[in-house]
Amino acid sequence: MSNSVTVRKAALDCLEKLQHPNCRISPLVRQVSQQLQPVDLKLFHELVYGTIRWQGQLDWVLSNFVPQRFRLQKRVQNILRLGAYQLLHLDRIPVHAAIYETVELAKPKVKTARFINAVLRNVSRQGDELSLPDPVEDPLNGISISLSYPKWLIKRWISDHDLGWTTGFCRASNLVAPLTARVNTLKISRQDLIEQLAAEGVNAQPTTISPEGIQLTGVNDLGRLYTHEEGFFQVQDEAAQMVSHLALPEQTCQPQSVVDLCAAPGGKTTHLAQLMGNKGRVIAMDVSKEKIKLIEQNCQRLGVQNVETVVGSALDSEIDFLSFADVVLVDVPCSGFGTLRRHPDIRWKKKPNQISELANLQLQILCNVACQIQRGGIIVYSTCTIEIEENQKVITQFQHQYPNFIVDPAGAILPSAEQNTFTVEGYWQTFPHLHHMDGSFAARLIKT
Ligand SMILES: C[S@@+](CC[C@H](N)C(=O)[O-])C[C@H]1O[C@@H](n2cnc3c(N)ncnc32)[C@H](O)[C@@H]1O
Missing domain, CATH: 1.10.940.10 (NusB-like)
Structure with missing residues (x-):
């Protein structure tokens, strides 16, 4: 053949x-x-x-x-x-x-x-x-066929946003995403890594918002790069990098104990550990025993030493390490529609009822953490979806049940980010067609 x-x-x-x-x-x-x-x-x-x-x-x-x-x-x-x-x-x-x-x-x-x-x-x-349905006369069929999305999603997005937003989002989500990575500053500086990558024939440019981000071009096979094998970087979208910065702001003194409750494969866990300079304690929990191994492999490759892994559910009523945690990251399972550039298949796999099911699970996880953490403790709730039902609505419902949690505005914490990455409520939110990164959402909540 x-x-x-x-x-x-x-x-x-x-x-x-x-x-x-x-x-x-x-x-x-x-x-x-x-x-x-x-x-x-x-x-x-x-x-x-x-x-x-x-x-x-x-x-x-x-x-x-x-x-x-x-x-x-x-x-x-x-x-x-x-x-x-x-x-x-x-x-x-x-x-x-x-x-x-x-x-x-x-x-x-x-x-x-x-x-x-x-x-x-x-x-x-x-x-x-062949003539496609006219997107002005028949927007639902027009966008669904010409941009290749299921009709129920187009209907949902037009209703949640508008036609222009939906077209822009669908177009951008059909593009091939850049290869973005986070420099592992535990091992190397951004400038030194850019030079080492150049020696391997890979062009790398610094990202504009994340201080450790680089965009790589000319990579044929990532696994064969010496710089990757040595743990000098971790593939991670810029939007995801900013979530760990929201959890651990540069201007505050570093906490001793951080918990990452839905942690696998460890992209954010290893970033949190890096921001803590390999000191203190990061407890990384995930319900999947198989996926916990991926966190451990990533820690090993990146030289991260302050992470402890735990197999368990974020829905458990007694998670003992939550009572002394300073910061808890809850990067919940979600529909993932912010990552359609990288995972184009999910548009065909997800079904309409799954969004509400996920939103229920997300709210349950958030409430479960809320009642177990100490006063003054911080929860960062994050998703890689653009669904209002899984983002804003979960936080609104949560605050109804737990009015003692206030939103710490993301704009004051992430000064390097553009103003349009923050919502009026103080959340971090990105979309591929507006910010050229994955769609993401994060809210920083303080228990008063
Ligand atoms: C969005 S992914 C997390 C990505 C990860 N934070 C990162 O940055 O690499 C969500 C994770 O939640 C885990 N998960 C799902 N239900 C869970 C539960 N009840 N308790 C803990 N983890 C759960 C999944 O196994 C999955 O690894």
Whole structure:
């Protein structure tokens, strides 16, 4: 098999696995990448991420060429999506190559291969001429099909925000996110790391808001970089970096005891430990025993020594270390819609009722922590979603139940951030189309 067929076959296998609700795109792609040649990784990533991102639009295009009475097998449907994605979204692959290599995936089933060949030829000839629903006359279908999102999400976002906001957010969330990392200042300065990365052929630029952030370009395989292996940096979006700064402001004296309750894989845990200069105590808890191992691996690689890991639930009524914690970070499980650039599959996996279920869980976790921490203690509640129901509404409901908690305004704590990253209520909030980072939300709450 030629390399290009191997890459498409690997991409097709991923697309099939990703139909499973519990399969997550980044670990899967990382695992399959290990079996491919470095030279093939770019195309492989593009095929998997691109096809999943544009799946809704591709299905609509294909529905114009596949008679409705045909009930396609899942594999055939995914081969067609893969082919249509190359024809409609990738300029550098010649049409005949895209069709030929994709049809190969159906062999030895001759009839299926002929059918796929015929449909893809029609897509290549007429796919660009199809007229999409007019986004002004029919915004719901217009945005849903042209930008490839499920209708229920578009409806929800137009109602929570407006049409312009929704279009901007959907467009930005379809872009490929930059590779952003946090310099591990326990081991190296930002400037020294930028120079070391340059020696490895990687360009790195400082981020504008996070003092430890860098944006990397020219990385083919992160795992093979010496600087990564040595623990000089941790991949982490700039928005996520700012949450730890909200928990541990530079201008206050450093607390002795910090708890991170939903901690795995440890992006923020290791940042908190770093900000504390490897001193004091960071207790990192997570309900998943498997994921706790990831925190431990990250601590090991980054040279973090002040973290203790605990397997347990943030819903437990007696979490003994909460009573003496100075700061508690609650980075709750959420719908994750702020990270669509990195996880395009979640738009197809999440169902409408899950948002309210998550919001209930988030409120329960927050209330459970609230009654166990000491007076003067601080909770930082954070998510990587843009859903008002999981963000502002959770805090409003929480404050109804716990009026003794006040919001410590984020604007006074994060002076390097632009004013438009703070809400009128004093929360930190970012969106990819406005701030060029992941969508995120954080509220700093003090128990009075
Ligand atoms: C958004 S992720 C946390 C990301 C992490 N803070 C970081 O920066 O790398 C949410 C985590 O909450 C964990 N989780 C879910 N339910 C939980 C519970 N009841 N108690 C503790 N952890 C929970 C999940 O296993 C998941 O690792």
